[in-house]
Amino acid sequence: MLLRVETEAGKGTHQTMMQRTMQRNQTRPSAPPVLAAGHPNRPDWSLEFPHEVDGDLQQDSEWCHLRIHGERRRLRFHDYDQIYLIPGLYEHLFYEKLKCSSPQVIAELLSKQVDASDDSMGDLKILDLGAGNGMVGEALIEAGADSVIGVDIIREAAQATKRDRPGLYEDYLVDDLTQPSSATRTRLDREPFTCLASVSALGFGDIPPLAFCEAFNAVSTPGWVAFNIKEDFLTRRDDTGFCGLIHRMFDEGIMEMRDRRRYQHRLGVSGQPLYYVAVIATKERDVPEPWMAALREENGAVDGSPAAEASPA
């Protein structure tokens, strides 16, 4: 099987699936590159969590102090661009300290459903929306996937993935799917995606419903969808727009539920458990154009800016 592989620098190469797997096995560290404090190769940084917070901080307001090069600065958990710049910081913060389990939970639930169907994980072409520094791609590949393409809105995510998990993704696009560049649009139309994965990236000022639907429509029908979302965002108390959208997608047969599980996504900054819902579904048809038009209008009103060409990484 011949695959066209494009790097973030835009250079095209052709590799067989076996060559790519071999390259990935040779270059990819088997575990996240987290070095213990005091390790001679670890940059001089450490984290300090606030002792007292004003009530339970909203997840998108959580912060800690980063001590680096003798200085102490406040780091918001949502300052992904700064976090990805420091090797091992994202892994240390979210996975070691806050015990995030989501990539593994989603990957395992997806592979269980796929294995019970006529499909196989190894044959899926997965679009990882909000891919970050590759933790989800890594979990999907460990669960048997072979072909994963990442997309994230910030270039630091692509750079961190290339630095820490080289060769993991077949390709990694940097773009905003609420207003994709023409190159991304062509790419989404051309790639025969059979699965959308989006982990810990929906809502909270991260991925809005429009970007989710654009990615969803890039997946062929029938296809697979695997995502998680904060429990509250699936209840009627939601103001992210996802509650209504997801319920309507199920009600109108656009997705069909295969598995749904409430689980502890991670700890909050005060140590309290944060619960998310993992959803594994099949895609039965595209989000209809009138819905897309309404989402574009809504998003334009929120964004306030005309559609622009996003720059490639």
Ligand SMILES: C[S@@+](CC[C@H](N)C(=O)[O-])C[C@H]1O[C@@H](n2cnc3c(N)ncnc32)[C@H](O)[C@@H]1O
């Ligand atoms: C909490 S991180 C999750 C990263 C990864 N999925 C994981 O589980 O480790 C959320 C990611 O979503 C990305 N993101 C936010 N808004 C986005 C958008 N509109 N389109 C694509 N990615 C977005 C952020 O840049 C960030 O890398």
